[in-house]
Amino acid sequence: MNSTDLSVLKSALTWLQAGHLVAIATVAQTWGSAPRPVGSWLAIRDDGQVAGSVSGGCVEDDLISRVQTDILTRSTPEMVVYGVSQEEAARFGLPCGGNLRLLVEPKPELAILEQLLSSISNHQITRRSVNLLTGKSTLSSGNQNDDFILTDTEMRTTYGPRWRMIIIGAGQLSLYTADFALAADFEVIVIDPREEYIEGINRDDVSFMRGMPDDVLLELNVDSHTAVVALTHDPKLDDMALMEALKSPAFYVGALGSRKNTLKRKERLLEFDVNQEQVEKLHGPVGLHIGALTPPEIAVSILAEVIAVKYGIIVPKKS
Known part of the structure; x- marks a missing residue:
């Protein structure tokens, strides 16, 4: 995990522990030229504060608005897509007409995130699996060669310690x-x-x-x-x-x-x-x-x- 996403994880934990509602957005898929790689994180607090980035600033304002007005009221993950049309790509400033698919989790589990941070701090490679139907997630041992996986029902991401x-x-x-x-x-x-x-x-x-x-x-x-x-x-x-x-x-x-x-x-x-x-x-x-x-x-x-x-x-x- 790079320092940016590690900082996002720590911010999300601090906010959750303080009693805030928090949504975590993960870059799930990109097409064309994308400023942030698959797996990158953005944490959005209920008052609009953010940590991290999923597009380098192109779509964050719109995403914050969606999270505050709708997504935080849900109990299951929401797939948000930007740049499907040329007009939308131009509107959000996606470079070269790129498209961006984000999985937004409105109810990340505090205990799971605490365990993930502990594993990373102990230099353990950890696999996080999110059930897209229920929003529940599990952790397991990972491998540095694991691929990011997204299906209709599951997202699997591997997090390692900082280089x-x-x-x-x-x-x-x-x-x-x-x-x-x-x-x-x-x-x-x-x-x-x-x-x-x-x-x-x-x-x-x-x-x-x-x-x-x-x-x-x-x-x-x-x-x-x-x-x-x-x-x-x-x-x-x-x-x-x-x-x-x-x-x-x-x-x-x-x-x-x-x-x-x-x-x-x-x-x-x-x-x-x-x-x-x-x-x-x-x-x-x-x-x-x-x-x-x-x-x-x-x-x-x-x-x-x-x-x-x-x-x-x-x-x-x-x-």
């Missing part, structure tokens, strides 16, 4: 990498046991953890929504972290270093409790080859490669 980037080392390159990762909606954690870097990460948007990287990685429960990037250029720290990261379900593991040093690193790792298949998961030198020279340029190349791997794009092997 995380764990950075080993708190140097200048790490700070630039953290900035770009935050902009790309990653939760960022920096690990560095060295005394001289304690003051280097003093910011609210990045979690800084002291301790040996391998020990901290085990504590963090690295999952398939996590990227691990080793940037200290110190084998004593980077290699220890990589040994644990390569054995974990992390979707990306990368390390700073030349091609020559990367080959030596792989040889060292094979001498420890890491097998050949695990070692081949290592992206090194870290980042796409774009001719980057400065720390911010290298950080851009790192994020580009991480994002490509995140979305299943084949990254050229570095020889």
Whole structure:
């Protein structure tokens, strides 16, 4: 779940717990050019306050009006469609004549949403199924490969924890990498046991953890929504972290270093409790080859490669 939809979930919970009536709208289907992907959330409070977005602002005003005047009085979900005709698409400003289909739930269940937030916070991938006839929903274990499903009687959506980037080392390159990762909606954690870097990460948007990287990685429960990037250029720290990261379900593991040093690193790792298949998961030198020279340029190349791997794009092997 990205930070926007996670924020919507938290707002909806806060409003429900305070006694407000709340409707949740989910992007169920799109045609043409759509500004928000399927599964995106918008929460609408009974007084018209909103959290999130389903169209980037095109249809929200009309949807708020529909929710306040009609949908909140219902007990079952309502399917709302925008942009069926060219006139309506033009009226609501849908780009390129796109169409938008929204499932609006007027009575989301507080207990289910609380359990969903708890699961996401514990880095569990969770499947939410909504019965379109009754409005009741259930939760079950999910898989990151689950597809969004919409039928005449059911909507099934899978929610995972936020994508995380764990950075080993708190140097200048790490700070630039953290900035770009935050902009790309990653939760960022920096690990560095060295005394001289304690003051280097003093910011609210990045979690800084002291301790040996391998020990901290085990504590963090690295999952398939996590990227691990080793940037200290110190084998004593980077290699220890990589040994644990390569054995974990992390979707990306990368390390700073030349091609020559990367080959030596792989040889060292094979001498420890890491097998050949695990070692081949290592992206090194870290980042796409774009001719980057400065720390911010290298950080851009790192994020580009991480994002490509995140979305299943084949990254050229570095020889």
